[in-house]
Amino acid sequence: LDCDTLTQMLKQSPNKIECACLDHRENVSPEYLALLVSLFKKAEVLNFDPFGRDAAYACLMACLMQGDGPRELVFTGHRDLDSISLHQAGLLFQGIAFSTSVETLILSQEFGFDEPENVGRALAHSLGLNRSLKRVGLCMAALDTNMQGILGSVLLETQVQSLDINNGSEEIDEHYEYNEIPFNILRDILCRKDCSLKHLRLDAVALSPSMNDDDLNTTLKNSSVRGFSLECANLDCSQIMETVSLFQSIETLCLNFNGISDLSPLDPLLIGDNATLKSLVVCSNDIEEADAIDFFRKLPEMKRLRHVRFWENPFITGNNDSWKTMAIDAIQRNKSLECIEGDQFDEHFIDKTKVALSLNRGGRRALEVESSSVLPANLWPRVLERATNIVYCNYSISEEEEQLHYASEAKSKPVESTRVDVVFWLLREKMVGQ
Numbered sequence: 001l002d003c004d005t006l007t008q009m010l011k012q013s014p015n016k017i018e019c020a021c022l023d024h025r026e027n028v029s030p031e032y033l034a035l036l037v038s039l040f041k042k043a044e045v046l047n048f049d050p051f052g053r054d055a056a057y058a059c060l061m062a063c064l065m066q067g068d069g070p071r072e073l074v075f076t077g078h079r080d081l082d083s084i085s086l087h088q089a090g091l092l093f094q095g096i097a098f099s100t101s102v103e104t105l106i107l108s109q110e111f112g113f114d115e116p117e118n119v120g121r122a123l124a125h126s127l128g129l130n131r132s133l134k135r136v137g138l139c140m141a142a143l144d145t146n147m148q149g150i151l152g153s154v155l156l157e158t159q160v161q162s163l164d165i166n167n168g169s170e171e172i173d174e175h176y177e178y179n180e181i182p183f184n185i186l187r188d189i190l191c192r193k194d195c196s197l198k199h200l201r202l203d204a205v206a207l208s209p210s211m212n213d214d215d216l217n218t219t220l221k222n223s224s225v226r227g228f229s230l231e232c233a234n235l236d237c238s239q240i241m242e243t244v245s246l247f248q249s250i251e252t253l254c255l256n257f258n259g260i261s262d263l264s265p266l267d268p269l270l271i272g273d274n275a276t277l278k279s280l281v282v283c284s285n286d287i288e289e290a291d292a293i294d295f296f297r298k299l300p301e302m303k304r305l306r307h308v309r310f311w312e313n314p315f316i317t318g319n320n321d322s323w324k325t326m327a328i329d330a331i332q333r334n335k336s337l338e339c340i341e342g343d344q345f346d347e348h349f350i351d352k353t354k355v356a357l358s359l360n361r362g363g364r365r366a367l368e369v370e371s372s373s374v375l376p377a378n379l380w381p382r383v384l385e386r387a388t389n390i391v392y393c394n395y396s397i398s399e400e401e402e403q404l405h406y407a408s409e410a411k412s413k414p415v416e417s418t419r420v421d422v423v424f425w426l427l428r429e430k431m432v433g434q
Contacts, residue, residue, distance in 0.1 A: 061095030093126035124149035362387030
């Protein structure tokens with residue numbers, strides 16, 4: 001590796017590096033350290049294994065403290081590599097504490113630390129001092145100590161908007177050992193008035209002790225979180241719904257892989273003047289046909305719901321299609337739902353619902369006004385302009401495709417995507433309404 005040549009190339013180039021991935025390296029020369037400094041200054045995202053030498057961590061600390069380090073730090077690691085020493089972790093966390101550049105910090109499942117208890121305290125202290133972080137991802141399998149201090153620092157003393165806590169395993173079965181977060185600690189921190197977190201994801205993390213304990217205070221509510229994801233939670237349905245009830249302003253809810261069958265406990269978030277939920281994702285659960293029919297029966301009353309995803313639930317994958325009649329009627333009468341996703345939607349279901357969903361995406365709810373008010377005429381050009389730019393609902397889009405799908409939707413509209421039919425139906429409903 002010609003470190004000198006690479007260093008000169010980096011110094012002379014005006015461009016940033018989108019992502020730099022650094023593997024474990026035992027032999028650290030002065031030339032290699034100079035290359036690292038140049039990489040740290042150029043990389044937008046830094047993804048690395050344990051460096052193996054204290055000097056490399058000191059270089060990263062210096063770059064972070066100078067404010068010209070990477071925006072995103074991803075600590076990967078491998079099980080066959082040595083863990084990071086307490087001294088090396090201290091250098092890392094000191095750089096993070098005083099960094100003004102790093103906005104995302106991710107500790108993956110295979111990133112190991114020596115003396116994890118002391119490292120946990122150091123991390124909590126570092127996070128409490130940082131003022132630039134916006135997103136934090138923590139793996140409890142790599143760092144399962146001092147969670148109270150870490151959560152308190154992330155949720156109360158920083159500007160972090162998104163927190164992801166996972167257990168670091170892709171395979172979960174009946175023998176899986178869950179790491180636990182004390183529910184009362186999480187609840188008390190989340191429900192403080194100075195908590196400003198916007199997005200929280202808990203993946204394969206158990207909450208303990210039981211939420212049926214006598215000290216459960218049902219009056220505590222969080223008003224800052226807008227998006228909440230609870231997946232593979234190892235809780236029963238009542239405990240899951242008890243957790244969800246903490247959030248009174250939630251707009252996006254993901255409850256995948258939880259064995260949920262009854263969605264009616266979510267009614268307060270979906271129906272009524274205090275409804276807040278715009279997106280509901282309940283894939284890989286146990287929703288049967290009767291439960292689905294009950295949900296669709298109430299769908300016309302859900303005035304804020306925009307998106308719902310039902311992948312891999314028994315009522316869709318089964319052979320009984322009687323739920324579709326209720327679903328089609330409900331979707332046609334609902335004025336807000338813009339997209340419904342699920343596997344094995346047949347052509348009949350798509351044909352009967354795509355017009356209603358497209359009208360909703362085009363702004364049909366603008367026509368649903370109170371009898372004492374009328375949509376101002378000067379807003380109609382904006383409504384119709386938006387209607388010509390919508391993308392039709394994709395009933396079976398994957399999560400990766402969805403990101404590309406909505407990214408392309410935000411770009412300039414190609415000529416062939418103009419939705420003349422949606423504009424026509426909006427104008428027709430306008431005339432019929434008058």
